[in-house]
Amino acid sequence: MSEFLALFSAMWKESWRDKISTFFSIAFPVMFLLIFGFLFGGSGNSVKTAVVTVDYDLSDFGDVYTSLEELKGYYHEVAVVEKERIIFIRNTTDEYYQSLLDSWEISLKNKVTRLLNGLNPVIMVKKEVLKTARELTSFDYTLTGVIAVSLLSIGLFGTVDVFSRYRERGFLKRLKATPVGNFSFVFGLISARMFYGILSTALIMLLGTLIFKASYELNVFLFLISVVSSVLSFIALGALISILFKKSDVATDAAVILFTIMMFLTGVYFPVSFLPDYLRVVSYFLPVKYGVELIRYSLGFEIFPFSRYLITAVIMFLAGLMFVFYTASLVLRKED
Known part of the structure; x- marks a missing residue:
């Protein structure tokens, strides 16, 4: 337990020391929230x-x-x-x-x-309003997108930075000489990122409430599941980039490019249905699309069967967990 706490503390402090990760995880999402909030905070009202x-x-x-x-x-x-x-x-x-x-x-x-012309409509359409938790406005859509971006950056940049920079500086080789096992190291990294993600989302939601009067139908349990599943899958994505690119600078650049692509192809700031068909297909293979759907569901902004939510969350959690440990073992094995 003391080993885990020591690793958790070290990874937590490392998260705040890393300027790139801190910017994309905290400052960048908050900046987007303020910009889109002030520009479109009043949007979503129907015309009179x-x-x-x-x-x-x-x-x-x-x-x-x-x-x-x-x-x-x-x-x-x-x-x-x-x-x-x-x-x-x-x-x-x-x-x-x-x-x-x-x-x-x-x-x-x-x-x-x-x-x-005295014409009666051939087809009579009966409109029925679906019973939803609340109406999703453009600001609600932006807010949940900002949360997803924050979690993506926490998992993606934090993992790329740790694996790539630690490997480049020889830290992972020195780690092999200590009694700290691969499992403890990776679990410490995951736990610190999870806590970082919860803190970041809490800050974003607080700002949304205080500044833009946002309201949520928050299911705390489902929201925590959404955050954990999303961050875990994003950490796995960052670990994969660390394997593909050896140098930390190159890995960081690749992460920035992938981050930018996923911001616009996964329904973060506008619906996936707005995309051309060929780009819409690409979005189905990106975990951010499913992460933002889980977040919107847990906040009462998205309506679909609970079974779909559960299956998505379980797949993201298990796939992310297995891939994180597999890729981490590959990175650490190469340092032997």
Whole structure:
């Protein structure tokens, strides 16, 4: 136990001394949170619209009035429906609302056209609202993405730095001459990174709550499982890079490139569905995609069967654990 605590303490202190790892694990995610939070913190609100008409039932397209004088409150856009034309009065220049209002205009035009021509819709669509924990806004999406990025950097850069730099400086060779076993060394590294990840996510969530009034449907147990499974799979990824690239500088550069790619191909800041088909296929092989899904599920932002969550978490945990110890044994064996 004392051996583990000594290794844990050493790895914990090493995490804070490493400037690159600390920047990408703490400063970089917080910086992104502040930038995206202030830019898009108010996004996600629906547009407020009104229709002025006396001839048609258009109540499903906003508040309905019979004259412009009856309009009350603020509306992003008002549509005045006359017999042969529709006059749209847009009352906002916010770019976020433009595409939403464009869609609203098209829908309203199509319905009025059908009413004028006496056409009934061939297919009747019945809308039912799914019962979810809460509505996912653009800021919620960004917040969970920032958490995933923080965990990725903790596992990826921390492991690359430890294995590559320790090997380059001959520390791993000296480690073989001590009574510290491979298991204790790797377990100490994993434990320190896990604790680092929990601290980082707590800081990000606290800032999101204090500055941007974010709220969570937090399941603490599932959230801890998500963090542990994600960090473990990211540590395994960092260990793999340490094997592929011998020099610490090259390994760090490779980690930065992979980190950047995964930020944009795994649904961290925008849905994977936005990607072209060939890039979407690539995202299925990247662990960050599944890590961010677990985090969103545990915060009540993602809805899918619990069995899917459980299977994903177990696979990430077991695969990450086995791969970490396997790659670590290869790195340490080469130092014999």
